[in-house]
Amino acid sequence: MSGMITVRDLGWKYAPLTDGGKAVESLKHIDFDIPSGSFVGIIGPTGAGKSTLCMALAGIIPNLADGTMSGTVVIDGMNTARYSVSRISEHVGYVQQDPESQLFCASVEDEIAFPLENRGVDPDAMDRRIDDMLELVGMTGYRKRVPTSLSGGQMQRVAIAAALAAEPDVLILDEPTAALDPEGKQEVFDALERIRRTRQLTVVMAEQDTEHIARWADQVLFLVNGELVRNGDTHMFTRERAMLESAGVEVSADPMPRIVAIPDTFDGEPVIAMEHVTHRYAQGGNASAALDDVSVRIMPGSFVGLIGRNGSGKTTLAKHLNGLLKPDRGTVTVDGLDVAWHSVGEMAAHVGFVFQNPDHQIFCSSTREEISFGPAALGLDGGTVFRRADEMMTLFDLHRYEEVSPATLGYGERRAVALASVLAMRTPILVLDEPTAGLDHRLAQRFLGTVKRLNEQGTTVVMISHDMRAIYRYCSHVLRLRDGHVEQFGLIDKSESAQHPQAEPQRRHEPTTNTHGFRKISKHHNKARGKR
Amino acid sequence: MDSDLYVPGDGWLHRADPRVKFLISVAMLVLCLIWRNWAFIAVMLVIEHVMLITDRVPMERIAWVWKILALIIVLIVVLWPIFDTSGTHVLLRWGWLRLTRENLLMAAVMGLRIPALGFACFITLFTTSQPRLIRGLVALGIPYKAGLTLATALRYIPVFFSIFQSVSAAQRARGLDLNGKVTATGRKRNVFVRIVDRFKSYLPIIIAVLIRAYKMSQSVGWAMESRGLNLGARRTYHVKLRMRAQDWMILLITVIAIVCSVWLMVWLL
Numbered sequence: 001m002s003g004m005i006t007v008r009d010l011g012w013k014y015a016p017l018t019d020g021g022k023a024v025e026s027l028k029h030i031d032f033d034i035p036s037g038s039f040v041g042i043i044g045p046t047g048a049g050k051s052t053l054c055m056a057l058a059g060i061i062p063n064l065a066d067g068t069m070s071g072t073v074v075i076d077g078m079n080t081a082r083y084s085v086s087r088i089s090e091h092v093g094y095v096q097q098d099p100e101s102q103l104f105c106a107s108v109e110d111e112i113a114f115p116l117e118n119r120g121v122d123p124d125a126m127d128r129r130i131d132d133m134l135e136l137v138g139m140t141g142y143r144k145r146v147p148t149s150l151s152g153g154q155m156q157r158v159a160i161a162a163a164l165a166a167e168p169d170v171l172i173l174d175e176p177t178a179a180l181d182p183e184g185k186q187e188v189f190d191a192l193e194r195i196r197r198t199r200q201l202t203v204v205m206a207e208q209d210t211e212h213i214a215r216w217a218d219q220v221l222f223l224v225n226g227e228l229v230r231n232g233d234t235h236m237f238t239r240e241r242a243m244l245e246s247a248g249v250e251v252s253a254d255p256m257p258r259i260v261a262i263p264d265t266f267d268g269e270p271v272i273a274m275e276h277v278t279h280r281y282a283q284g285g286n287a288s289a290a291l292d293d294v295s296v297r298i299m300p301g302s303f304v305g306l307i308g309r310n311g312s313g314k315t316t317l318a319k320h321l322n323g324l325l326k327p328d329r330g331t332v333t334v335d336g337l338d339v340a341w342h343s344v345g346e347m348a349a350h351v352g353f354v355f356q357n358p359d360h361q362i363f364c365s366s367t368r369e370e371i372s373f374g375p376a377a378l379g380l381d382g383g384t385v386f387r388r389a390d391e392m393m394t395l396f397d398l399h400r401y402e403e404v405s406p407a408t409l410g411y412g413e414r415r416a417v418a419l420a421s422v423l424a425m426r427t428p429i430l431v432l433d434e435p436t437a438g439l440d441h442r443l444a445q446r447f448l449g450t451v452k453r454l455n456e457q458g459t460t461v462v463m464i465s466h467d468m469r470a471i472y473r474y475c476s477h478v479l480r481l482r483d484g485h486v487e488q489f490g491l492i493d494k495s496e497s498a499q500h501p502q503a504e505p506q507r508r509h510e511p512t513t514n515t516h517g518f519r520k521i522s523k524h525h526n527k528a529r530g531k532r
Numbered sequence: 533m534d535s536d537l538y539v540p541g542d543g544w545l546h547r548a549d550p551r552v553k554f555l556i557s558v559a560m561l562v563l564c565l566i567w568r569n570w571a572f573i574a575v576m577l578v579i580e581h582v583m584l585i586t587d588r589v590p591m592e593r594i595a596w597v598w599k600i601l602a603l604i605i606v607l608i609v610v611l612w613p614i615f616d617t618s619g620t621h622v623l624l625r626w627g628w629l630r631l632t633r634e635n636l637l638m639a640a641v642m643g644l645r646i647p648a649l650g651f652a653c654f655i656t657l658f659t660t661s662q663p664r665l666i667r668g669l670v671a672l673g674i675p676y677k678a679g680l681t682l683a684t685a686l687r688y689i690p691v692f693f694s695i696f697q698s699v700s701a702a703q704r705a706r707g708l709d710l711n712g713k714v715t716a717t718g719r720k721r722n723v724f725v726r727i728v729d730r731f732k733s734y735l736p737i738i739i740a741v742l743i744r745a746y747k748m749s750q751s752v753g754w755a756m757e758s759r760g761l762n763l764g765a766r767r768t769y770h771v772k773l774r775m776r777a778q779d780w781m782i783l784l785i786t787v788i789a790i791v792c793s794v795w796l797m798v799w800l801l
Contacts, residue, residue, distance in 0.1 A: 060754050085757040086764075094758040100691065101748045102755035104684050106536055106662035113663075113770035118760035126770050146536065148691075166760060324701050344701070345709025353705040359744055360695060361702035363736040377707030407743045421706065 004170060004202045005034040005057065009071035012052055012061055012226075023067070026052040027226045030071070034202060034219065036169070041213035042206040044223035045248030045440040046412040050206035051097070053223065054174040056080070057204060059088035076169055086118070093163030097175045099155035103147035108139070108158050111147060115166045133161040136198065137191040151310050153177075153184025157191050164195065173205040177212075178438045181310045181466045185209070189216070208440060210237060210244075211252050222249070248442030257472035259307065260498045261490035264477065270297040271429060271460050272321060277330035279316055290316040292484040293330070298462070298477070300428075303455045305475035305492070306464045313484040314464045315356065318431050321462065322351040335428060349378055352427035356434050356464075358418040359407070367393070367401045367409075367417055374425040392420040395450065412443050419447060423454070430454065432463040436470065448474050537657045537686055543587030545659040549779040550668025552786065553656045559790050560652035564645055567797055570637065573644045580651035589658050601650050605643050612639035662687060663771045671773055684752065688745075695744050699737045708733055 010030040013023040026049050034040050042050050055061045059080040062069035073080045076091040096102045105111040112130045121129070134140050137157040147155055156176045163171060173192075177185040189212050195201060207213050213220065214237045222230040224247050230236055237244070241251045279291040291313050298304055306314050319325040320332050323339045323346075332339040335350040352374075355361045364370035371389040380388075393399045396416040401409060406417040419435060430451065436444035444467075452474050455461050462479075465471055471478060472492065480488040545553065560580070564573055584594055612635065619632025660668070662683045669679035775783075 055754075058754075058758055060758070064754055064757060084762055085754070086760045086762040089758045089760045090763075092758075094754075096751060096755060098748075098751065101751035104687060104752045104755060106538060106683075106687055110663050110770070114756075115759040117768050117770060118763050118765065120765040120768050123768050123770055123772065126768075162759060322705055324705065343709055344704035345707055348705055348707035348709075351705075353702075355698065355702055355705075357698070359740070359747075360698040361706075363699055363703060363740040365736075365739075373703075374706040377709075407740065425706065 003033050004036040004038075004076060005032075005204070006074040007032050007056075007071070008074075010053075010056060010073060011070040012049075012056065013068045014052075015066035015068075025226060026067075027056065030228045032221060032228060032231050034204065036202055037200050038202060038218040039196070039216050040202075040204045040219045040221060041210075041217035042204065042221045042223060043208075043210055043213060043244070043249050046438070046443055047225075047410050048223040049226040050223055051174050052226075053221075054094070054172050054204070054206050057170075057172045058092055058094035059083065059085045060094070063088075089115075089168070090119075090166060091169050093160075093166070093168040093171045095156070095159045095163050095171070095173045095176050097178055099152060099159060099179070100148070102159050103155055103162075106146060107143070108134070108145050108147060108150075109143040111158055111162045112165050115162060119166060129165065133165050136164070136195055137161045138187070138194070151184060152180045153187040153310075156180065156184070156188050160188070160191060160195075164201075169200070170202045170204065173203065175206050175208060175438075178208055182468075183309060185212070192216075208438070210249060214251075222247075245441070248440035250441035252469070256468055258499055259305070259468055259471055259478050259480070260493040261478050261480070261488040262493045264299075264491045266297055266299070268299065271300040271335055272296070272298040272462070273331075273333045274317075274320070274327075275331050275333075277317075277320060277327045277332060279320065279325060279328050289328075289484050291320070291327075294481075294484070294486055295330075296479060296486060296489060298460065300460055301455070301458055302477050303452070303461045303475045304463065304477040304479055305471035306462055306479050306481070307466070307468075307471060308481035308487070312481040314481055315433055316484075317481065318353070318433055318462065318464060321429070321431050322347040322353050324353075345377070348374070348425070348427075350427055351429045351431060352422040352425050354419055354422045354430070354432045354435050356437070358411075358414040361418050361421070362406045362414060365405050366403050367398055367406050368403070370406050370417055371398075371421045371424050374421055378425060388424045388426070392424045395423075396420045412439060415439060415443075415447070419450075423450070428459060430459055430461045432461065434464050434466070436465070436467065444470065536662075536690060537654075538661050539589050539593055539658045540661075541588055541659070543589070543659070544778070545583060545587035545589075545655065547778070548659075548782055549773060549775050550656070550660050550664045551671060551773070552775075552779050552783050553660060554668060554672065555783070556786050557652050557656045559786065560655070561649055563790070563793055564648045564652065567793075568638070568641050569797075569800075570641045570644060572793070572796075573641060573648050577644060577648045577651065580648065580655060583655060584651070584658065587659060593658060597650055597654055598647065601647050605646050608646060609639045609643040612642050657686065663769075664773075667769055667771045667773055670769075676767060680756075688748070688752075691748075692741055692745055695741050696737060699740045700733075703733060703737065 007030055010027055011025070012027040013025050016023050030053070042053060044050050052061065055065060056069070056073055057075065061067070062081055063085050069081065075088065078088060078091065080088055103111055105114060109130050112133050113126055116126050116129060130143065131140070134143065137160055139154065139157050139161065142150070142154065147158060150158065160171070160176070177188050180188065192203065193216070196203065205213070214234050217234055220230070220232055220234060220236050221228060222236065222244065230240065237251050244251050274294055274296045277291055277294045278289050280289045294317065306317065308314050316325060320327060320339065321334055323342060323344045326340050334347065337347070337350065339347060362370060364373055368389050371392050372385045375385045375388050393402060396419070398413070398416060398420065401413065406414060409417065415435070422430070432451065436447055439447065448470060451461055463475065475492060477490065478488060478492050479486065560576060564576055581594065613631050614629065616635045616638060617630040619634025621633035622630060623633060623636070624631040666676070666679040666683045669682070670676050
């Protein structure tokens with residue numbers, strides 16, 4: 001096996017975001033080799049430099065990003081500093097984390113045609129190539145679809161197909177499944193496995209979720225604070241589990257808990273009552289209702305885990321709780337108020353809402369202002385607002401960013417600001433839409449621990465999440481939605497018998513075997529590549 | 533609005549060659565801009581609607597155009613006679629306000645012109661998919677990157693619109709009540725305070741959207757580059773353009789219509 005990727009003494013400093021700011025050192029003295037054909041996992045806590053390393057392997061660093069690089073990266077014999085990203089792309093495919101910002105065409109087929117057009121591939125050969133690529137990622141039949149109408153897992157598979165269309169030898173994936181539900185995650189990994197069986201391909205993947213890495217990777221790189229702490233194989237997950245966990249990487253040894261609801265006894269006045277709620281989106285042309293005759297009564301002091309596949313209506317339900325959406329039919333009563341008759345601004349005193357994407361809820365010019373916005377809008381006096389903001393900044397360790405614009409902070413800190421700015425309002429009800437997506441294990445635990453303490457003091461919490469371990473650990477109730485219907489609602493059964501039911505068929509973790517034969521995509525099709 | 537400007541479909545305008553559609557749109561834009569005749573602009577507006585309806589563009593999309601232009605149209609019609617006090621046939625005089633037959637007519641022309649110009653653009657934008665738009669522009673000699681930039685910008689308009697909406701929702705969810713008649717502290721708010729508050733609340737949203745747009749455009753740029761945008765090889769195109777007999781027909785009709793309009797314009801002067 002020959003060396004495909006050689007990295008020597010790699011360092012990277014991001015140019016400061018503001019004038020007079022400090023350069024951020026993101027990678028320090030990184031050395032490693034990757035043999036041809038291997039599957040390499042890059043793991044590490046939030047902010048460890050996983051994305052930055054992926055950018056360096058794709059040539060974005062040093063060619064397009066602002067900053068200073070030291071050391072060398074050689075891929076397939078090319079020193080990345082000497083070639084443009086486009087030239088490097090003949091050998092390296094790159095898939096980013098956010099599907100929305102890397103699918104820039106108006107249809108799936110254009111997305112895959114784009115790299116072929118750039119290489120001057122014969123238009124008559126393109127149609128077959130597009131079909132081949134879509135078959136490879138299991139997306140046959142989606143050619144004409146608009147990328148934004150696809151699910152997250154489907155979008156990432158299209159992005160992988162587009163990256164592979166030019167037949168690179170290396171595929172770099174930067175947390176491609178961070179925003180996906182468990183099924184979407186599985187789809188992406190199945191597609192990758194299928195690709196690796198049909199062709200020689202070196203895969204380098206940054207990933208938060210170590211479960212799949214532990215199963216597939218030949219080599220694991222463990223980054224902390226921009227330094228390569230370990231370079232080994234998957235034995236790392238068993239032998240050095242304590243070290244990984246202390247750094248914030250979750251190592252899942254115990255099986256995924258089964259979430260089973262048992263009926264709850266309802267006595268007393270519910271704090272949230274949804275009666276026969278139906279909601280249909282006016283736009284989008286989708287005829288089926290996003291919520292269909294949903295009736296749920298949530299008691300004060302519950303911690304409800306709201307689960308279900310992407311598109312099952314979780315966010316739609318959550319948005320009814322503070323009036324961002326109004327029911328077409330039925331009533332929603334929250335904290336004694338009929339939501340239909342109150343504005344979102346009025347509901348804000350009763351319901352705190354943390355949105356899925358922290359970037360969509362940060363709009364002030366300093367962290368203190370951001371955290372103070374809610375309490376001030378509730379009409380609290382200046383002294384109280386100031387105290388609340390102080391309290392939150394202490395809780396989330398944000399004092400050093402007090403005067404900094406929150407939009408310029410790292411992902412983990414932006415999440416913290418978003419959560420702090422809602423908690424500062426001290427509402428009796430909290431609604432959290434995937435509050436820990438994209439966070440490492442340690443940060444997620446800290447966030448959820450804070451929420452749990454508030455819950456113990458009487459706050460009612462409704463949390464959307466795909467993380468079944470977190471649901472099992474923190475929530476008292478579970479509400480499972482499926483296609484806009486309530487599939488399950490009740491107390492979470494935490495008894496032993498619920499976890500080990502008899503005669504339960506084990507869920508297969510292997511990728512689904514492909515029954516159809518793969519057309520091996522020959523490298524000869526590509527005229528333009530020739531012998532450059 | 534949760535989709536592209538392009539309306540998927542298979543009407544006659546959809547099938548028409550993009551170059552012909554560019555000519556139709558540009559001709560309509562220019563004619564409506566240089567000729568200040570309310571009857572001509574009104575006829576143009578009718579023709580534009582007939583074209584879109586016969587192409588089976590859904591009524592909701594046409595209504596959507598009127599909705600986004602409504603505010604501008606109303607503002608122009610109301611403000612024009614206030615600031616333009618020219619004209620000899622005075623109908624009403626009240627202080628500095630001077631309504632004349634001429635300035636009222638101009639207000640009507642301006643009010644009609646806005647939707648006429650808008651629909652002239654949407655004849656192309658509603659019916660031309662992104663790759664055909666780029667292909668058409670390139671076939672007319674416009675550099676590929678300029679075409680790609682334009683098409684990508686159009687593609688991301690709805691994305692930024694939805695970001696704007698979610699940031700605005702986040703503000704309200706944190707207690708900003710723009711429509712309430714009293715503040716959280718119980719103070720009464722009059723109409724003017726409410727309008728000023730609303731515009732003040734837009735400023736941080738726009739900044740948040742710009743930051744997000746900057747990050748996103750950077751990422752899109754990287755994605756394009758890492759798929760070989762600047763490779764320097766001779767580009768090929770997946771979409772093939774061919775002028776069919778129908779396209780030549782449409783082209784001919786368009787040219788005749790342009791000549792007739794210009795002749796009419798000169799003759800009437």
